[in-house]
Amino acid sequence: xxxxxxxxxxxxxxxxxxxxxxxxxxxxxxxxxxxxxxxxxxxxxxxxxxxxxxxxxxxxxxxxxxxxxxxxxxxxxxxxxxxxxxxxxxxxxxxx
Numbered sequence: 001x002x003x004x005x006x007x008x009x010x011x012x013x014x015x016x017x018x019x020x021x022x023x024x025x026x027x028x029x030x031x032x033x034x035x036x037x038x039x040x041x042x043x044x045x046x047x048x049x050x051x052x053x054x055x056x057x058x059x060x061x062x063x064x065x066x067x068x069x070x071x072x073x074x075x076x077x078x079x080x081x082x083x084x085x086x087x088x089x090x091x092x093x094x095x096x
Contacts, residue, residue: 050079056087063088 038045051059055077062068062076063084074084 050083051077051087056091059084059087060091 035045059073059077062073063070068076070081070084070088074081077084
């Protein structure tokens with residue numbers, strides 16, 4: 001790397017001019033390259049779901065029975081009410 005501050009290979013003014021030349025030529029960072037490598041390795045990214053498929057099924061049964069409020073269901077599974085609603089609407093539309 002011709003411009004690293006740790007090794008002091010180039011003075012800061014040289015680093016700035018190299019960066020400007022790259023921008024002028026249309027060279028830009030490629031943040032998707034690392035994501036592509038991850039996907040090739042089987043990684044999908046993002047946060048894991050708070051509830052598993054079995055828990056969603058149980059929450060749906062509890063909700064449909066009418067014996068539990070959404071807050072009680074959320075407390076039972078240790079999640080928030082919006083999480084329960086998100087999973088309930090997803091199962092109602094059949095996407096999860």
